[in-house]
Amino acid sequence: MSLLRAARGAGVRISTAETLEALRAAALVGPGDRADLRDTLGLVCAKSAEEKRIFDEVFSLFFAPQAPAATKPRAFEERGVGGDSQGGGGGSGLARMIVEGDRAGLDQALAEAARAEDAQAIRFFTQTNALARRMLDRMGLAALEAEIAASPDPRLTEGVVMLRAEARAEAERNLRLFGREESEGLREYMLRRARLAAISPRERARLASLTRAMAKKLATRHSRRRRVAKRGSLDLRGTLRRNMGWDGIPFVLRHRATRVARPRLVVFCDISGSVAALSGFLLLFLHSLGAVVRDLGAFVFTGEAIDVTETLKQPDAEAAIARILAEHGHGSSNYGTALAGFARDATIDRHTTVVILGDGRGNRAPPRVDALEDVARRARQVVWLNPEHPALWGTGDSDMPRYAPFCRQLRPCRTLDELERAVDGLLLLHRV
Secondary structure (H helix, E strand, O other): OHHHHHHHHOOOOOOHHHHHHHHHHHHHHOOOOHHHHHHHHHHHHOOOHHHHHHHHHHHHHHOOOOOOHHHOOHHHHHHOOOOOOOOOOHHHHHHHHHHHOOHHHHHHHHHHHHHHOOHHHOOOHHHHHHHHHHHHHHHOHHHHHHHHHHOOOHHHHHHHHHHHHHHHHHHHHHHHHHOHHHHHHHHHHHHHHOOHHHOOHHHHHHHHHHHHHHHHHHHHHHHHHHHHHOOOEEOHHHHHHHOHHHOOOOOOOOEEOOOEOOOEEEEEEEOOOOOHHHHHHHHHHHHOOHHHOOEEEEEEEOOOEEEOHHHHOOOOHHHHHHHHHHHHOOOOOOHHHHHHHHHHHOOOOOOEEEEEEOOOEOOOOOOOHHHHHHHHHHOOEEEEEEOOOHHHOOOOOEOHHHHHHHOOEEEEOOOHHHHHHHHHHHHHOOEO
């Protein structure tokens, strides 16, 4: 059923069993009363208020007014409009309908053309123009345009403009119904690979939602690894030693247990103008990891290092991060001063992974490499995420070559995909 496929693509979770139940319910209610049909199918398919809202929106779009296929006028077949042929006298039929104001006939022709061109197969917004053109060609637009060229008529010219607009609107309607899932997937693909520093304010809410979803997926994956790891891997030497009494026949197996520790993380984020957006997404990503991270400490800086751990513990992480960036962010960074304060104030021990996010550009202030060396000596490891391309590290006022010897990992981190890989790799380092 096309309606259920469209609803599923829009985000309503509909199982095979629910599809069969919806079809039975639709047969009982019948198509006569659209409101009853909508409410009945909504009860069967939607599992939350949000899904009900989405289903109602899809239902209204699906049953947008158009001429029903069962009432195709005989004159359309005589005029060659809406049939299987490309053009072939269709211009004359279109011209008559436009001049006579036959709106129902035009709607019918467009609906027939949409069905003939399989408009429900549209998947991406880049296909809308081509689909609209194919529908117009099937209706006989080429013949109509030739007719106008031979004998100009303002009514026909205006009619062509109207037909083009309605064909595009029909293509876009089908895209919203049947291409939403693929279009959203393409949009998500592009967002994941876009430079976070260049994300427009309009896209940030969407990217924040994507960040939380990626973090949840990552948390699930690492939690699963912990459950599997508790069973351990086969310890061949231990098994042979344990079974010496049976000539080495492995009656009793020994396992080498693999423990995956929940890391204790302390993040140290540059929130100057060039890096603030990326730092915000890193904080949100780590906050969303939940049970995978045992403890999360957070410091931000432009000049002095500021402990924002307690602020970040608030339930509304996005609001807390926005406030942190508004109160302490932007301006010019001074890594030397910030690292000195961080080394002095942060609680760091051999179980702590320190994650530094920044471009390492201290505006030619003393870099205080000794402070980072002190942090690296006390911590389990230091991981530095840099939003610049590696070719730029060490150019201009970048002090990255001086900081690099004290970092276990140096990774470029410019996109959400790179951020996910960095955090995934960080958690893998804690398989001990």
